[in-house]
Amino acid sequence: xxxxxxxxxxxxxxxxxxxxxxxxxxxxxxxxxxxxxxxxxxxxxxxxxxxxxxxxxxxxxxxxxxxxxxxxxxxxxxxxxxxxxxxxxxxxxxxxxxxxxxxxxxxxxxxxxxxxxxxxxxxxxxxxxxxxxxxxxxxxxxxxxxxxxxxxxxxxxxxxxxxxxxxxxxxxxxxxxxxxxxxxxxxxxxxxxxxxxxxxxxxxxxxxxxxxxxxxxxxxxxxxxxxxxxxxxxxxxxxxxxxxxxxxxxxxxxxxxxxxxxxxxxxxxxxxxxxxxxxxxxxxxxx
Numbered sequence: 001x002x003x004x005x006x007x008x009x010x011x012x013x014x015x016x017x018x019x020x021x022x023x024x025x026x027x028x029x030x031x032x033x034x035x036x037x038x039x040x041x042x043x044x045x046x047x048x049x050x051x052x053x054x055x056x057x058x059x060x061x062x063x064x065x066x067x068x069x070x071x072x073x074x075x076x077x078x079x080x081x082x083x084x085x086x087x088x089x090x091x092x093x094x095x096x097x098x099x100x101x102x103x104x105x106x107x108x109x110x111x112x113x114x115x116x117x118x119x120x121x122x123x124x125x126x127x128x129x130x131x132x133x134x135x136x137x138x139x140x141x142x143x144x145x146x147x148x149x150x151x152x153x154x155x156x157x158x159x160x161x162x163x164x165x166x167x168x169x170x171x172x173x174x175x176x177x178x179x180x181x182x183x184x185x186x187x188x189x190x191x192x193x194x195x196x197x198x199x200x201x202x203x204x205x206x207x208x209x210x211x212x213x214x215x216x217x218x219x220x221x222x223x224x225x226x227x228x229x230x231x232x233x234x235x236x237x238x239x240x241x242x243x244x245x246x247x248x249x250x251x252x253x254x255x256x257x258x259x260x261x262x263x264x265x266x267x268x269x270x271x272x273x274x275x276x277x278x279x280x281x282x283x284x285x286x287x
Contacts, residue, residue: 005031005093008166009126017135020128021119021142022062027126028144029055029066030167031093032115035086037169044077045070045148046158047173048182050199056161056173059206061199061261069149071158075109077150083113090115094125109151115144153182155221177285180207181218184238188245189227198254199261201275208278213285214238235284242279246272 009027014020049067053059087097102112119140123133186200220233
């Protein structure tokens with residue numbers, strides 16, 4: 001195995017293909033972030049979302065995508081030079097990636113990049129056993145998706161976080177109170193077709209249980225009028241909005257979503273009462 005990725009994928013003792021694929025994708029996410037940190041991308045964009053929480057702050061669930069927002073609105077942003085450079089780095093350590101960029105369409109101003117490689121070849125490069133490699137279909141692909149929001153939210157703050165393990169790199173992100181505000185806006189406002197994105201609620205609980213304060217002015221700026229009918233948001237109003245949301249949520253649908261990203265025992269109390277109790281524990285960041 002290439003010494004640059006020694007210890008990154010943790011292949012020893014893994015005999016299950018699904019486990020191997022998850023570990024492979026998580027390792028590739030780290031390699032991609034490391035490469036982006038060196039090619040100027042953090043000067044343009046901020047890392048956030050579920051994968052950000054897992055990689056930088058230890059969230060205990062799997063997350064599929066790498067989510068970024070541009071620091072300044074730029075509908076003409078071209079990610080191709082950055083993606084080319086990171087793919088060159090991946091090739092230098094033995095992977096064989098290809099990529100496809102999908103520019104925004106409709107109202108969603110999000111540019112999506114899919115980095116793909118043959119699953120069997122990637123598992124071999126990452127050091128997994130022959131039995132695991134042979135379980136994968138010869139034409140199967142592993143994909144890492146990067147989403148870049150070209151129209152960033154109106155209020156944010158930034159900081160640089162230094163990673164030291166398993167790879168060393170610096171990445172620009174938002175402070176935890178701002179990330180919490182973005183997640184709470186999703187809890188209150190996100191519409192995901194007929195389904196519920198249970199991961200939003202799992203992450204909301206993670207913030208509250210760790211005592212992360214919420215940047216309420218940031219949250220206020222990110223709520224639309226349907227979610228926030230008041231002129232100025234305060235803690236009591238926020239708690240009321242959350243409890244109303246928890247009262248009407250389809251908790252079975254939320255569970256069906258999140259259970260694919262955690263171990264079942266991690267779910268814990270998953271009902272409106274437990275989440276209403278969480279709402280009462282919210283700490284507001286002092287202005």
